[in-house]
Amino acid sequence: MDHTVRIKKRITVAVAGNPNSGKSTIFNMLTGAHQHVGNYPGVTVEKKEGFCRWEDTEIRLIDLPGTYSLTAYSVEELIARNFIIEEHPDLVVNVIDASNIERNLYLTTQLIEMEVPLILVFNMSDIARQRGLVFDIDRLSELLESPIVQTVGTKGQGRDVLLQAIVETARRGRSSRVHRVRYGHEIEAELEGIESILKAEEPVLVDHYTSRWLAVKLLENDKAITSLVRSDHVRRIVVAAIARLRTLFAEEPEMIFAERRYGFISGACQEAIRNTVELRHDLSDTVDRVLTHRYLGLPIFLLFMYIVFFLTFKIGAYPMRWLEMLFGRLGTTVAALWPAGADSLPRSLLVDGIIGGVGGVIVFLPNILLLFLAIAVLEDTGYMARAAFVMDRIMHRIGLHGKSFIPMLIGFGCSVPAIMGTRILENRPNRITTILVIPLMSCGARLTIYALLIPAFFPPAWRGPMLWLMYIIGIVLGVICAKVLRMTLLKGETSHFVMELPPYRMPTFKAVSIHMWHRGWMYLRKAGTVILGISIVLWFAMNFPRVAAEDLQGMDNDHAAQVRLERSLMGRIGRAMAPAVRPLGFDWKVGTALIGAMAAKEVFVAQLGIIYAVGEADDHPESLRERLQQAYTPLQGFCIMLFCLISAPCIATVAMTRQETGRWRWALFQWTALTAMAYVITLIVYNIGALLLH
Amino acid sequence: MDPSGLNPDKEQVKPLSKVKAGQTARVVRIEAGASANARLASMGLVPRTQVSMISNGHPGPMVVSVKGAKMMLGRGMAHKIMVCAASPQ
Numbered sequence: 102m103d104h105t106v107r108i109k110k111r112i113t114v115a116v117a118g119n120p121n122s123g124k125s126t127i128f129n130m131l132t133g134a135h136q137h138v139g140n141y142p143g144v145t146v147e148k149k150e151g152f153c154r155w156e157d158t159e160i161r162l163i164d165l166p167g168t169y170s171l172t173a174y175s176v177e178e179l180i181a182r183n184f185i186i187e188e189h190p191d192l193v194v195n196v197i198d199a200s201n202i203e204r205n206l207y208l209t210t211q212l213i214e215m216e217v218p219l220i221l222v223f224n225m226s227d228i229a230r231q232r233g234l235v236f237d238i239d240r241l242s243e244l245l246e247s248p249i250v251q252t253v254g255t256k257g258q259g260r261d262v263l264l265q266a267i268v269e270t271a272r273r274g275r276s277s278r279v280h281r282v283r284y285g286h287e288i289e290a291e292l293e294g295i296e297s298i299l300k301a302e303e304p305v306l307v308d309h310y311t312s313r314w315l316a317v318k319l320l321e322n323d324k325a326i327t328s329l330v331r332s333d334h335v336r337r338i339v340v341a342a343i344a345r346l347r348t349l350f351a352e353e354p355e356m357i358f359a360e361r362r363y364g365f366i367s368g369a370c371q372e373a374i375r376n377t378v379e380l381r382h383d384l385s386d387t388v389d390r391v392l393t394h395r396y397l398g399l400p401i402f403l404l405f406m407y408i409v410f411f412l413t414f415k416i417g418a419y420p421m422r423w424l425e426m427l428f429g430r431l432g433t434t435v436a437a438l439w440p441a442g443a444d445s446l447p448r449s450l451l452v453d454g455i456i457g458g459v460g461g462v463i464v465f466l467p468n469i470l471l472l473f474l475a476i477a478v479l480e481d482t483g484y485m486a487r488a489a490f491v492m493d494r495i496m497h498r499i500g501l502h503g504k505s506f507i508p509m510l511i512g513f514g515c516s517v518p519a520i521m522g523t524r525i526l527e528n529r530p531n532r533i534t535t536i537l538v539i540p541l542m543s544c545g546a547r548l549t550i551y552a553l554l555i556p557a558f559f560p561p562a563w564r565g566p567m568l569w570l571m572y573i574i575g576i577v578l579g580v581i582c583a584k585v586l587r588m589t590l591l592k593g594e595t596s597h598f599v600m601e602l603p604p605y606r607m608p609t610f611k612a613v614s615i616h617m618w619h620r621g622w623m624y625l626r627k628a629g630t631v632i633l634g635i636s637i638v639l640w641f642a643m644n645f646p647r648v649a650a651e652d653l654q655g656m657d658n659d660h661a662a663q664v665r666l667e668r669s670l671m672g673r674i675g676r677a678m679a680p681a682v683r684p685l686g687f688d689w690k691v692g693t694a695l696i697g698a699m700a701a702k703e704v705f706v707a708q709l710g711i712i713y714a715v716g717e718a719d720d721h722p723e724s725l726r727e728r729l730q731q732a733y734t735p736l737q738g739f740c741i742m743l744f745c746l747i748s749a750p751c752i753a754t755v756a757m758t759r760q761e762t763g764r765w766r767w768a769l770f771q772w773t774a775l776t777a778m779a780y781v782i783t784l785i786v787y788n789i790g791a792l793l794l795h
Numbered sequence: 796m797d798p799s800g801l802n803p804d805k806e807q808v809k810p811l812s813k814v815k816a817g818q819t820a821r822v823v824r825i826e827a828g829a830s831a832n833a834r835l836a837s838m839g840l841v842p843r844t845q846v847s848m849i850s851n852g853h854p855g856p857m858v859v860s861v862k863g864a865k866m867m868l869g870r871g872m873a874h875k876i877m878v879c880a881a882s883p884q
């Protein structure tokens with residue numbers, strides 16, 4: 102081979118490390134991607150791929166979910182573990198939170214044992230410096246047998262050095278290790294024995310995983326690795342060795358392994374890390390005492406929630422009104438392109454169907470942006486995990502634990518990522534229960550329905566509490582449903598609850614705005630594609646079949662429009678289903694809009710917009726909200742919101758439930774049960790309300 | 796023989812859930828079952844580790860600090876972690 106010619110290479114690099122150590126931040130720094138970053142463990146729950154180039158090498162990076170060890174307890178950890186162990190990346194970039202090094206190095210000791218080419222990234226070195234930690238990098242690098250690169254992922258510091266190190270280390274390939282982590286001579290003797298038998302009897306496995314790592318895993322009683330071993334001889338020897346160690350130490354061998362690893366780590370840290378600042382009383386501990394206080398915690402959380410939704414609504418109302426005016430003016434301008442009084446179908450399609458439908462959805466963009474701004478702040482400050490803590494007591498009573506509340510909070514943005522986020526839950530019945538109730542958390546799309554209806558039916562002073570009430574109703578119903586599920590279909594142990602609490606961080610403007618714009622853009626894209634398509638279909642369904650002109654003779658414009666609408670396809674469907682929704686206080690227009698909402702909840706808003714535009718002559722200046730106000734009572738308005746909150750999760754949610762539970766059964770069950778529950782609850786509320794108000 | 800290297804007779808061994816906020820304790824042994832033990836170990840909770848209690852809200856979960864990181868622990872879990880008063884070494 103000619104070494105003067107530069108060969109283009111492709112390498113695969115896994116980014117691995119403890120949860121919340123900054124893996125996705127490093128991944129984004131290297132690839133320029135915008136993977137979701139947040140200050141709590143379990144943000145990334147699937148592997149993500151990205152590319153970058155350095156010199157002659159194309160680097161394929163895989164951002165993995167976080168994991169504390171190479172033994173997996175939950176789905177997302179399994180993804181990380183399997184990628185590292187089974188797919189043999191050319192290199193593992195182990196991202197380490199340098200301000201919290203001892204715990205982070207536990208995984209590192211296991212990676213070293215695997216003999217994969219390894220780079221240690223000491224991320225968050227800004228925070229480590231603030232805490233007064235000084236690293237003897239050369240010494241640490243020697244002890245840990247791997248190159249070390251210091252980075253500040255959020256500021257992009259250390260990018261080039263890291264890329265250089267990746268390319269160089271990958272070039273060197275897999276190398277055998279000294280194995281400085283020793284487990285004491287009793288264990289080492291057993292390891293040696295098992296290694297030599299493995300080499301003789303399981304050459305394929307040894308070639309794939311290295312003998313020392315296999316021997317350690319077998320003695321640690323790792324189920325997945327033990328099941329790979331075919332040879333009975335090896336199995337017998339391992340069982341005997343474990344029994345010997347157990348009697349010798351009066352403890353499970355895997356605990357001895359863990360202790361010895363930490364022993365090695367703490368020795369290395371004492372040797373190579375100096376602490377120049379005396380640790381003072383931590384402010385964050387004081388904050389935590391208040392926020393996680395046993396009596397104050399929950400009220401503080403509810404207050405935060407109130408403030409968030411109130412502001413989303415209050416501040417969002419101004420730009421929303423400007424957008425409404427803008428679309429209103431756009432509508433009149435476009436309508437004016439046709440001669441006045443002419444009955445033109447293209448004009449109606451443009452003005453009533455597209456501007457009325459899509460525009461009616463887009464006007465809520467400010468609310469959506471504010472909502473996701475609030476969620477981003479919640480995620481980035483570290484309060485998210487505290488909310489999970491505060492809710493743990495309630496969650497515990499219903500047979501879940503606080504961790505389930507994190508995906509539920511994400512569900513206030515959108516159910517789809519929330520359902521995926523349940524991967525952090527270790528226990529399957531827990532996880533399925535959480536998935537099933539997530540749609541009860543009012544998502545961003547339902548916020549648009551509330552933002553349309555609440556101002557139409559309630560005086561200003563009631564609006565904030567009303568919105569808050571909708572969210573609380575969702576949470577309470579979710580809690581009740583979870584309890585019922587755990588007592589019936591999804592019985593089982595509540596798994597143990599441990600979760601890391603991330604440090605408090607000031608959210609950066611950049612991170613928060615990227616997140617906000619990303620979600621805002623998704624909303625606009627949805628409005629411009631799915632909602633646009635559905636709006637056009639709905640418009641056709643409301644205008645065809647046409648009514649013959651002679652049937653409309655003698656009617657005024659409004660009446661004619663009304664008759665036309667009633668005889669259209671949509672009108673017929675609506676009238677067919679009217680008896681079903683009448684007990685809930687809904688007329689056929691709301692009824693048909695509920696069908697549209699099954700595709701996506703925003704369609705409800707779009708469809709009401711279209712139906713009220715089509716159903717009237719064009720010379721009405723009222724806004725949709727004023728029309729709704731004339732058509733329904735506040736009680737009906739409330740019942741519409743209630744029904745939209747509980748019923749039929751959207752198609753994307755159904756598909757995600759199917760994907761994450763692995764069964765259509767659960768998705769269908771979720772859909773049917775929620776819809777039935779919505780019907781019953783709305784029926785009761787409407788009828789009791791109607792009685793009381795009369 | 797004392798398996799953990801500590802002497803439980805001299806010092807009072809109690810579950811972590813009994814430690815008051817602001818106090819520091821030392822793990823003697825963990826009796827949560829193989830899988831949970833390993834899970835805790837991977838998060839830094841192994842025998843001989845110092846644990847300080849940040850907040851302990853009866854009857855709910857608690858916040859502890861282990862090896863410089865904060866963790867929340869369910870009460871059930873904390874019952875199974877046996878500790879003794881931390882002695883400066």
Ligand SMILES: Nc1nc2c(ncn2[C@@H]2O[C@H](COP(=O)(O)OP(=O)(O)OP(=O)(O)O)[C@@H](O)[C@H]2O)c(=O)[nH]1
Nearest residue numbers: 121122123124125126139143144145167225253254
């Ligand atoms: N101060 C500081 N903060 C950082 C640095 N790198 C990342 N962060 C922050 O740390 C938090 C966690 O970052 P992520 O990249 O989401 O962490 P992750 O390892 O991907 O987390 P999981 O996907 O949950 O395992 C975020 O709030 C980041 O903004 C850094 O170098 N310095």
Ligand SMILES: [Mg+2]
Nearest residue numbers: 124125144145
């Ligand atoms: Mg991540």
